[in-house]
Every structure is written in structure tokens, then in C-alpha cells.
Amino acid sequence: MNIDTAEALSLDENSEVSFSQLLVLSGLSDNDLRELVDHGALTPINPNASSWMFTSYCVVVARKASRLSRDFELDAHAVSVLLGFVEKIEALESELHALRAGALGHGPAGTSDTVSR
Amino acid sequence: MKYKDYYKILGVARDASADDIKKAYRKLARKYHPDVSKEKNAEESFKEVSEAYETLRDPEKRAAFDQLGSHAAGQEFRPPPDWSQHFASGSPFDQMGQNAFDDIDLADLLAGLTGRARGRSGGRAGAREGPIPGPDYEAMVRITLEQAFHGTEIDLDLSVAEYDERGVAHRVPHRIKVRIPKGVIDGQKLRVPGKGGKGMQGASPGDLYLDIQVQPHPLFRTSGQDLYVDLPVAPWEAVLGTSVELPTLAGAVSLKVPASTRAGQQLRLAGRGLSRPGGKSGDLFAIVAIVVPTVVNERERSLYRELSESSNFDPRAHFKLGAAA
Numbered sequence: 001m002n003i004d005t006a007e008a009l010s011l012d013e014n015s016e017v018s019f020s021q022l023l024v025l026s027g028l029s030d031n032d033l034r035e036l037v038d039h040g041a042l043t044p045i046n047p048n049a050s051s052w053m054f055t056s057y058c059v060v061v062a063r064k065a066s067r068l069s070r071d072f073e074l075d076a077h078a079v080s081v082l083l084g085f086v087e088k089i090e091a092l093e094s095e096l097h098a099l100r101a102g103a104l105g106h107g108p109a110g111t112s113d114t115v116s117r
Numbered sequence: 118m119k120y121k122d123y124y125k126i127l128g129v130a131r132d133a134s135a136d137d138i139k140k141a142y143r144k145l146a147r148k149y150h151p152d153v154s155k156e157k158n159a160e161e162s163f164k165e166v167s168e169a170y171e172t173l174r175d176p177e178k179r180a181a182f183d184q185l186g187s188h189a190a191g192q193e194f195r196p197p198p199d200w201s202q203h204f205a206s207g208s209p210f211d212q213m214g215q216n217a218f219d220d221i222d223l224a225d226l227l228a229g230l231t232g233r234a235r236g237r238s239g240g241r242a243g244a245r246e247g248p249i250p251g252p253d254y255e256a257m258v259r260i261t262l263e264q265a266f267h268g269t270e271i272d273l274d275l276s277v278a279e280y281d282e283r284g285v286a287h288r289v290p291h292r293i294k295v296r297i298p299k300g301v302i303d304g305q306k307l308r309v310p311g312k313g314g315k316g317m318q319g320a321s322p323g324d325l326y327l328d329i330q331v332q333p334h335p336l337f338r339t340s341g342q343d344l345y346v347d348l349p350v351a352p353w354e355a356v357l358g359t360s361v362e363l364p365t366l367a368g369a370v371s372l373k374v375p376a377s378t379r380a381g382q383q384l385r386l387a388g389r390g391l392s393r394p395g396g397k398s399g400d401l402f403a404i405v406a407i408v409v410p411t412v413v414n415e416r417e418r419s420l421y422r423e424l425s426e427s428s429n430f431d432p433r434a435h436f437k438l439g440a441a442a
Contacts, residue, residue: 003272005270014395060306
């Protein structure tokens, strides 16, 4: 059977989604999404713009918010607080991972470009 | 159809009150929710817990579940002959033959009783009237570092619910071929538009979300798009400098180790890490480790002695400064 190959899109800082796309992709209500923005859990690229755009990484955060809200029966404020803690833990884990990899074990003074083919 | 003991999954008695069920769910959700848990197999465990709670919190579904009887977890079973008439009257399962339950998942069966289907983001999509967007699928994908570096194509085999003309969900195997872009990193999330479940009554399909896990590599460690590799050098190579052949994910390169290189020093190979979409690539860092021979012959021992006698180098000079302070 011939199966078409589908393209996987990175959810990162390099692409954008609109407010209405974020609503559909996250399953959040309009009100909950606006509250998450008000509480600082999600930040539009230009908060002063008439129609908000977000980096596509916000899809990851908004879906997480949607799951936390549904599974723990939390309101948007509680989800925002929880997301803040989760974000801090992820940042610490990332730092720990970098330390283990050797990234932070030695200062930049020891770094030098010395490659040749 | 395989039996799942929802009471056992939540760790409550069959006569547990609604409050006890809620408490048990919250405790297990705290332990296994994939967004807050670091437990092994958290996602799989939470899926079971969530499924059990969805059934037992709803009096109608709980009664229907109770009447299925008690079986061993994982045991194949069929609902009693009069079960459909009592609990599935007016639902898509009404009038189904006994054999028709074989490829039905227990959760889909119980969800179908209340005339609801799973919508986008795994949430409930409301009554089954009008278009219902297809559910999103989520899958964890383990790839090698080489696949992350070059990009790759993977085949995903999922077991998904497909609805027949009566609206009955059947579990069917589903293969999806996906192209993973180069430069993905461990923990990255990807979206494959339109590759989730089919929408109902003309609604759009859901999406497929991939959680990328990059397998540990025997040589390279990763931090974001940067790569790290240990570079063992002999003491004389560190002192005198040398050129070494260094493996990279794009093939070996010749790396100049400068004279007087210290242990732990990082030699940066710019742009030889994982590529960033729309930006410059990460770097590869070779971390110098000075390795001494454990076995030396007479000639080498003699040369080390000669070096020891003629060198003024004191690697512990700072001890004396510290002691004088």
C-alpha cells in the first residue's frame, strides 16, 4: 500500500499561529485563552496588536494548559501558576542536562575555534 | 473486547462513593499526569487512570460498567446478552450482535453509551449531532541522534478508533508515514496537520502530535542544538599540540589541538551541531581529557624521569599560596 509522507512541523519560536488557530489547536475556550494571556502564561508576539499572533511554541503551552485545566479541574489562574512552576522545573532540568553534557562545566575562556578539514 | 478493572486502576472498592473516586483520581493524577510527573510510563498510567475516572464519575456509565461483571484485567469478554437492551438502548451499540464487540475498546463502548465521542485535544466533543472534529493523536517517537541531525522518515503504527456508519467506534491499526525535519532536539514537539482522527459529518480531521525522544549516543551528548564529545589526548599532545581526527555527525574532521591545551578545555567547532530551523546551526564542543598511559616501557619511564628532573612546572603552586594566606 502506498502511503503519503506527511510533513511534521516544529512547534517552536520560528513560526506563528493566530489567536483563532491557537483556540482550535489547544481546545481552550476563547475566555480561558484570554485569561491565560492576562495571567502571563502565554504572551502574544505583539500584545498591542489588534489581532494577536503567537509563536507556534505557544501551541505546546496552550495544549498543556488545556490538559491541566481539564484533568485537574483548575481555573485559568491556577493553570497559569502551575504552568509557571512547570516552566521553572523544565528550565532547571535543561540546565542540569547542559551541565551533564559538559556545556557549563568549564568557562568560555577555554573555548577556541580550531577546526580545519 | 478486553476487560479493564476501573476500580482496581483507581485503587477503590466497587462500592466506593463518588467522593472517594474523585479523591483517588486526584491522587493518581498528581502522581502520573504527564505534564507534572517524572514517573516512568507516566503517560500510559495516566491514560488508564483518566479512562477509569471518566467511567466511574458518571453514574450512568458506572452502572453499565458494573453490569459487565467482574473479570480479570486483560481478559477477553463480551457483555451479557441483555446488557445492550438495558444500557445501550438508542445508542449505536443497541441491537449489535455478540460478535460485533470483538474489536471494540471498553472505553469507546462506554463513551458511546452517552452518545458522545472524543473530540480535538482528547476532550469531549459534546453530543453527537452536527460536525465533530476528529480527535488529535499523540505519539512518542524515539529517533537516533544521526536521524535528528540529518532528518528522517518514520512509520508510525497506531491503534485508532474509527467510526462505522452507525457511529460505533472500532479499533483499527493505522500506519502513518511522517517526515521529521533535521535539527529536532530531545523533548521537542512536532505537529502533523490533518493526521489525527477523521472528523465526523464533514468536520476537519484532528492533528498528530509527536513528542521527540533522541536516544543517547555512545559518543555525543546534546544540549539543545549543541553537541559535546570527549576528546582524549596524550600528555605530550596536550603540551606540544597536535592534529587529531575527530568524529562529527557529518563525518570526521581534522581538529587542531593547540599547544598547552588544558584538561577540560573546550574546543569549539562552530556550526557542527544540530541545525536550527531558520537560524545558524549549533556547535560541536570537543572537551579535552588528558589521558595517561597505564603501562610504560623502560624507555618511556626513563624519558618521564628526565622530564621530571628538568621541568620546573609545579601543578600545585596554588596550594602554597593558599596555605600562606
